[in-house]
Amino acid sequence: MEFNSLQDLFLLLISSAIRRCICSERLCRLSVLLQRSAASDPPLVCISISDTGLGSCLEEFQDFKCPVEGILAEQWDGIVSLRTTNFCDNEISCYQLNLKENVTIREPIWLPSNVKHGVKFSGTEVRLSVSEAVDVLLAEINCFFQKIRILKIPNVAMEVVVECQDIPGSRNDAVFLENLSSSSSFTASTLDHLKLGLEDYVSRHGSSLTCDSCFPNRDNLKSGGGMICEEKRKTTTLAVEAAIVISELSNPTTNCLGARFSDTEVFCFKDFAPCSISEAFLKALRGIDWKRYGLSLESATNQRSHALLKWEHVPLSFHIHIVVHCYQKLVAEVMPLVQKTQFDKKLISKAVKLALDDLKNKYAGFLLSANTLKASRRNQVKLTAS
Structure with a gap:
């Protein structure tokens, strides 16, 4: 699965999260968090895409193909950090992938797992840092979600949040799309x-x-x-x-x-x-x-x-x-x-x-x-x- 821009990458990651939510057949939340740091040079935006659907599997990201040259290569180092778990798991699995690796099979860098202490839940979080103006990212993501609303997915609530890391407690809801409305029904096709x-x-x-x-x-x-x-x-x-x-x-x-x-x-x-x-x-x-x-x-x-x-x-x-x-x-x-x-x-x-x-x-x-x-x-x- 090839992508040549940050927009293409967001499409893949967000649509994968939506699909995991749909397959779970439960009420789910999809959150996109943009954390900006004005102190870094160049300014970096940490992007988190999290969902409460089915846990992801490594194969979902193994086939991603990222160009090693061009504008995207200058904006992003190719590293994605993932945390995922299923209901039946006792731990949250954590690992990193370098999507710029030009290899047949990418080997993940496994990180220490987090114990769930008997709590039953499932979901996935994908994090990456890019060098891009937050307003540019926000415009693209908002446009994406406005179109996604046409599908009117009945079991997924969606939100996009912007946060400034340099100002503790600073939080601004850019857009919140609540699709769990009374007009939606799980029984409808x-x-x-x-x-x-x-x-x-x-x-x-x-x-x-x-x-x-x-x-x-x-x-x-x-x-x-x-x-x-x-x-x-x-x-x-x-x-x-x-x-x-x-x-x-x-x-x-x-x-x-x-x-x-x-x-x-x-x-x-x-x-x-x-x-x-x-x-x-x-x-x-x-x-x-x-x-x-x-x-x-x-x-x-x-x-x-x-x-x-x-x-x-x-x-x-x-x-x-x-x-x-x-x-x-x-x-x-x-x-x-x-x-x-x-x-x-x-x-x-x-x-x-x-x-x-x-x-x-x-x-x-x-x-x-x-x-x-x-x-x-x-x-x-x-x-x-x-």
Whole structure:
């Protein structure tokens, strides 16, 4: 698993923590702590990513590949410190890994373990120190968590905290994302959570607060979802979920930028983390027969963090929002190793089409194809003439 920037590394570490929490099937907390020290030269930020999910295993980090040259090499020495334990363990295992080691199998540096004294808990903490401005790190991490909210993971509460080591007791909650809301349910499917999370994202125009001017309620939101699975191994199945939310604003607020554009942003998640758009993903979107749903696709372009779809003859008050999530679905009790999910163009197209079909079936007379509309008009003319 290669990464070329601190942002890529955070994605891997945080998404691994989220996956451990999901696999635990318990209420969990994920915390990201940024401790800055202005006294050091250059200024260092100690980053701690901790979770209360299943304990991690060494194999999760053995496959990480870090470049030994470039900007990342100057910002970070490659050392990660880990503490992890499972419910059945009597101790907390502690060790370090040098991710810059160019070897087939990295040997950990084992540190003294911590005795748990009979207390039953599980979790993992990963720590590393980097040379970077805390504001830059915070902006990237906040952006990551704003997107993660779309998944609306029901059993994980998340927080990001900034602390200044040079000032004892100094603590500032930068962002706290409490996902254990009354609208979330353990019995609901991941697809239901995805649809609800996308509705929340749409009602906020992608920011942190709901736009009450455009969305005083959710009556003008129509949502649909589709999911398709394909067995890949004996223990895992590739799952692709798609959620679509369409909003029709009868009187969009003039000063609301989120309501002025009819282009569609398509977000993609892979293994519970936002990911960049691939050419296979774009081909999957272009290959959909959008005209069957009354839409005419003008172009589909790669904006790195999302795909941008432009439509022909779509009013500014009509907005389509799409999110796709590809992940390995566990079908047996195995350790949640970092997955190497590959995009499957056919499965992505099928999942999006299932979501569009779901919308058509739930809302009669909605997303009708051009041929259906023509036939409907002919029938109306015949009825009027008779």
